[in-house]
Amino acid sequence: MLFPTIGFAVFFAVVFPITWLLNAHNTWKKVFLVAASYYFYAAWRPEFTLLLLVSSVFNYGAALLIDHFKYRAQRLTVLWIAVAANLGLLGYFKYYNFFAASLINAFAAAGMKVDIGFIEVALPIAISFLTFHALSYIIDVHRRVLAPTTSLLDVMFYIGFFPHLIAGPIVRANKFLAQTVGPRDPAHIRLGQSVFLILGGLFKKVIIANYLSTGFVDGVFRDPTASSSLDLIFGMYAFALVIYCDFSAYTDIAIGVANLLGYEFPQNFNYPYRATSVQDFWRRWHMSLSSWLRDYLYIPLGGSKFGTLATYRNIMITMALGGLWHGASWAFLIWGSLHGSALVIERVLGITGDHTATKRGKFATALGWLVTTQFVCLAWVFFHAPSTDAWLGYFATMFKGQSWTTTMTPFVAAIFLLGALSHILPPRWFETLEKRYDEAPLAVKVLVPFVVIYLISVAAPAGIAPFIYFQF
Amino acid sequence: MVFRSGAGSGIGMSDRPRRAFGAASALGAACLILSLIAPLAATPCRAAATAGAEASSKIRIAFAGDSIVDNYWSGIERIVDANPCLKNTVELGRYAKNGTGLTRGDRVYWPREIRRIDDGFKPTLSVLSIGLNDQQFIVDGNGARTAWGAPDWTDKYHHELNEFLKAAVATKAIVLMVGMPAMREARDNADIDDKNAMFAEAIAALGDPNLHYIAPWRLHAAGTETFASYGPDKSGRLVQIRTPDGQHFTVAGEDLAADYLFPKIVEALDAAGKNLDQCLTKQSKDEQ
Numbered sequence: 001m002l003f004p005t006i007g008f009a010v011f012f013a014v015v016f017p018i019t020w021l022l023n024a025h026n027t028w029k030k031v032f033l034v035a036a037s038y039y040f041y042a043a044w045r046p047e048f049t050l051l052l053l054v055s056s057v058f059n060y061g062a063a064l065l066i067d068h069f070k071y072r073a074q075r076l077t078v079l080w081i082a083v084a085a086n087l088g089l090l091g092y093f094k095y096y097n098f099f100a101a102s103l104i105n106a107f108a109a110a111g112m113k114v115d116i117g118f119i120e121v122a123l124p125i126a127i128s129f130l131t132f133h134a135l136s137y138i139i140d141v142h143r144r145v146l147a148p149t150t151s152l153l154d155v156m157f158y159i160g161f162f163p164h165l166i167a168g169p170i171v172r173a174n175k176f177l178a179q180t181v182g183p184r185d186p187a188h189i190r191l192g193q194s195v196f197l198i199l200g201g202l203f204k205k206v207i208i209a210n211y212l213s214t215g216f217v218d219g220v221f222r223d224p225t226a227s228s229s230l231d232l233i234f235g236m237y238a239f240a241l242v243i244y245c246d247f248s249a250y251t252d253i254a255i256g257v258a259n260l261l262g263y264e265f266p267q268n269f270n271y272p273y274r275a276t277s278v279q280d281f282w283r284r285w286h287m288s289l290s291s292w293l294r295d296y297l298y299i300p301l302g303g304s305k306f307g308t309l310a311t312y313r314n315i316m317i318t319m320a321l322g323g324l325w326h327g328a329s330w331a332f333l334i335w336g337s338l339h340g341s342a343l344v345i346e347r348v349l350g351i352t353g354d355h356t357a358t359k360r361g362k363f364a365t366a367l368g369w370l371v372t373t374q375f376v377c378l379a380w381v382f383f384h385a386p387s388t389d390a391w392l393g394y395f396a397t398m399f400k401g402q403s404w405t406t407t408m409t410p411f412v413a414a415i416f417l418l419g420a421l422s423h424i425l426p427p428r429w430f431e432t433l434e435k436r437y438d439e440a441p442l443a444v445k446v447l448v449p450f451v452v453i454y455l456i457s458v459a460a461p462a463g464i465a466p467f468i469y470f471q472f
Numbered sequence: 473m474v475f476r477s478g479a480g481s482g483i484g485m486s487d488r489p490r491r492a493f494g495a496a497s498a499l500g501a502a503c504l505i506l507s508l509i510a511p512l513a514a515t516p517c518r519a520a521a522t523a524g525a526e527a528s529s530k531i532r533i534a535f536a537g538d539s540i541v542d543n544y545w546s547g548i549e550r551i552v553d554a555n556p557c558l559k560n561t562v563e564l565g566r567y568a569k570n571g572t573g574l575t576r577g578d579r580v581y582w583p584r585e586i587r588r589i590d591d592g593f594k595p596t597l598s599v600l601s602i603g604l605n606d607q608q609f610i611v612d613g614n615g616a617r618t619a620w621g622a623p624d625w626t627d628k629y630h631h632e633l634n635e636f637l638k639a640a641v642a643t644k645a646i647v648l649m650v651g652m653p654a655m656r657e658a659r660d661n662a663d664i665d666d667k668n669a670m671f672a673e674a675i676a677a678l679g680d681p682n683l684h685y686i687a688p689w690r691l692h693a694a695g696t697e698t699f700a701s702y703g704p705d706k707s708g709r710l711v712q713i714r715t716p717d718g719q720h721f722t723v724a725g726e727d728l729a730a731d732y733l734f735p736k737i738v739e740a741l742d743a744a745g746k747n748l749d750q751c752l753t754k755q756s757k758d759e760q
Binding site: 101123225 | 546553657
């Protein structure tokens with residue numbers, strides 16, 4: 001069940017009023033939302049709701065057991081078993097075939113033949129997000145950041161809550177569980193912000209990302225060696241917009257939907273292509289993942305506590321694994337490692353993520369933005385190219401400079417510019433719109449979403465492509 | 473707020489709210505107008521393509537059906553793009569419609585689509601693949617429903633298939649109807665085997681010399697074909713050839729399927745007197 005579909009609109013039209021009708025009966029409300037979330041997940045494959053249930057029950061028990069033990073060694077043992085089980089499940093479904101094929105190919109290159117079987121099971125949608133939510137819970141309990149809940153329902157609600165279930169944002173257990181203890185106050189709903197997050201998300205996904213993808217980016221990446229150098233350059237920048245408009249659209253809608261139900265999710269994007277360093281980029285792009293990696297991987301590895309070389313090593317490990325989290329492919333590992341290398345180089349050069357124009361001067365800031373943007377966009381080619389041959393061909397053709405014609409139509413160029421506006425217009429404009437909406441009469445409040453959704457549906461290309469981050 | 477991402481906090485009123493509101497409204501209106509004209513903008517492009525097709529003396533190959541045929545189009549496109557002679561001789565038309573089939577005539581009625589493709593693109597040869605999304609109730613061209621699993625479902629589907637094939641034959645193009653490849657799920661495969669058999673049988677029954685059934689691509693040369701998400705690419709290296717959904721092809725898989733399908737296309741064109749030998753011989757010489 002994709003967000004920009006009639007199916008989801010009907011689903012939410014049922015879930016929204018019932019949730020608020022049950023608000024005074026918190027337990028029943030949670031039971032209802034868990035049931036709705038499992039129904040939402042079952043729309044893809046009903047049998048994988050069992051995975052959701054098993055993960056919730058297992059991590060609920062593991063957290064209680066961790067809390068039960070007094071001694072650190074005991075607590076740590078349970079934690080490691082639970083972490084291994086969660087990652088084992090992720091590895092089985094997502095990485096086994098990739099590593100098996102890599103091993104077979106490596107042996108074959110050395111002239112040896114090994115016989116390793118492959119597993120042919122469907123990859124449960126959103127298993128990476130599900131696993132990271134579960135890990136957040138048990139690790140926070142181990143760190144005593146959070147007391148384990150004695151309510152299995154709360155853990156099922158946290159791990160399975162439908163707005164974040166499929167593609168985030170990754171909500172921390174301590175932040176979310178604190179919101180489940182009692183009825184939600186409808187006065188805290190930011191109606192204007194939620195409505196515009198949802199409408200804006202639909203516009204970014206359905207119009208900008210879909211038209212840019214189908215009208216230009218897909219063709220360029222499908223056969224880069226047949227494209228002109230100029231098309232490949234445009235394709236690189238256009239994909240940067242596509243992935244931003246696609247992924248941020250999902251989390252915008254998720255944040256808006258959750259807020260309408262009374263729950264707050266963390267911010268996930270903050271004008272990422274305005275970043276003036278790679279460190280700055282990761283403070284603006286998929287913020288819930290980068291902070292998760294920092295808190296649950298980089299810091300446990302030692303962070304920056306044990307000297308310069310150890311810090312560089314920890315950055316590289318964190319970013320490489322962060323890359324691999326996106327998918328079972330060497331390209332994702334390379335993409336993550338490239339970002340890790342850039343972060344290390346910035347540390348060596350003393351470039352921090354906090355160099356605003358006032359601190360470093362306008363020229364240095366502009367140069368930082370220029371270099372960062374080019375690096376990030378170049379790295380996206382690894383992320384999106386379907387194979388090693390494809391990204392090799394992409395760069396070889398692009399840098400060859402053999403042809404400077406373009407197949408980009410004026411319509412696609414207009415969509416491209418519209419997408420670029422997402423980073424140029426000041427946030428204050430949108431905030432003013434939200435405020436006007438909040439102050440508007442009820443009839444306007446009802447009319448605006450209907451009109452905008454209607455216009456988007458009229459203008460939408462046929463069929464809605466799945467969100468890119470679904471596969472992660 | 474169309475573009476901003478995330479929850480944010482501290483919503484404050486602008487010191488120049490009126491101007492900001494006006495500008496944002498204007499932008500919103502511009503965006504929506506642009507959105508509205510998108511389908512209209514595509515129309516002249518299509519018209520231009522049609523005019524181009526009519527004027528062109530190229531061999532035109534249309535790929536029509538569900539999303540699987542898009543995989544075939546993609547793989548064949550790379551073969552054509554890699555050969556300058558073929559690129560000058562062959563024009564490919566991409567007419568796949570994702571999520572469609574023969575069952576839901578209320579959404580996309582494929583016999584009509586085939587006629588539209590013929591009117592616009594005028595294919596010399598059509599590659600068709602359909603059936604992936606047809607495990608569901610049938611809505612025929614008149615809106616009548618037949619439940620999935622109903623006793624007369626197969627008869628109705630057979631009727632829809634015949635209408636589709638007759639529409640394809642009526643275009644006077646050479647038609648290659650490609651069977652569906654093995655899928656991951658056992659229940660899908662049982663359905664696919666039935667449908668592929670039905671396709672072959674219906675094509676044989678029509679007996680039109682321009683209409684051919686092409687057996688689906690197989691990973692394994694002999695024995696029972698089973699789904700495999702990884703397989704050897706052209707160089708023999710194990711790579712992912714099928715997508716995680718257990719149905720479609722990855723780019724490497726598209727290339728394998730295209731390598732299987734392209735000779736069938738060449739053969740069918742050759743039989744109809746449209747020879748591509750000049751391009752293929754030249755490529756062979758270039759490769760040597």
